[in-house]
Amino acid sequence: MGLMPTGTLAALGLGLSVAAGAGGYFHGLDVGRQRERAAAHKDIDAANAARDRLRTLIEQAALKHLEAEQARQSTQREIVRESERVVERPVYRSQCVDADGVRLLDRAAANANGEPAAASAGGAGGAAAR
Amino acid sequence: MASLPPHLLVAPEALPRVERSGTGDAAAMTGAQCHASLIELYGVAGQIRARLIELQEAERLRAADDGKEKD
Numbered sequence: 001m002g003l004m005p006t007g008t009l010a011a012l013g014l015g016l017s018v019a020a021g022a023g024g025y026f027h028g029l030d031v032g033r034q035r036e037r038a039a040a041h042k043d044i045d046a047a048n049a050a051r052d053r054l055r056t057l058i059e060q061a062a063l064k065h066l067e068a069e070q071a072r073q074s075t076q077r078e079i080v081r082e083s084e085r086v087v088e089r090p091v092y093r094s095q096c097v098d099a100d101g102v103r104l105l106d107r108a109a110a111n112a113n114g115e116p117a118a119a120s121a122g123g124a125g126g127a128a129a130r
Numbered sequence: 131m132a133s134l135p136p137h138l139l140v141a142p143e144a145l146p147r148v149e150r151s152g153t154g155d156a157a158a159m160t161g162a163q164c165h166a167s168l169i170e171l172y173g174v175a176g177q178i179r180a181r182l183i184e185l186q187e188a189e190r191l192r193a194a195d196d197g198k199e200k201d
Contacts, residue, residue, distance in 0.1 A: 054191060054192065057195070058134070061187050061188060061191065062135045062137075062184065065187070068180065069180050076172075076176065079169055083165055083166060086165070087161070092160060092161035092162040094161055095158050095160055096159060096160065096164050097148075097158060097164060099152075099155045101159070105147075106147055106148070109145050109146070112145045113144045
């Protein structure tokens with residue numbers, strides 16, 4: 001077996017070095033990508049956990065408010081029932097608002113509801129004259 | 131970010147018109163109609179107020195959670 005020429009040995013050495021370098025580079029690249037993916041997963045998990053935590057808090061608050069709203073509605077019904085009894089008294093049969101007053105109240109309602117008619121609707125023209 | 135419960139995103143109820151007898155120039159309200167109209171108005175206002183309070187609390191929770199995330 002003859003000795004290899006120096007040039008061939010050098011080329012072989014160079015080839016091996018390049019191959020090792022490239023291998024190391026690609027391995028490093030792969031490890032970097034894996035770390036990046038792991039970090040991204042961690043971020044997504046943290047964001048999901050935060051969103052779930054917030055959703056739970058909002059749902060708990062909504063439940064508390066639902067109970068309060070049901071209590072309010074129940075009291076409102078009670079007030080309406082009681083009002084129906086109270087207004088049977090003679091004093092409630094007398095007129096307390098005339099046509100101009102009703103028109104103004106309608107305008108106030110339209111204004112509160114953001115209806116464009118509220119600004120241009122006829123006002124209580126006769127009210128000032130009386 | 132968690133979204134708000136759907137019932138908080140519903141448009142609020144319109145305020146009711148007052149009860150009356152007759153129409154136009156003949157429209158008038160008795161004391162009874164006045165009383166009933168005010169009670170109805172308070173009812174709707176109470177509902178809108180309750181929803182506003184709930185919305186404000188939901189927004190406070192979101193803001194507090196945002197602050198925690200930034201820390």
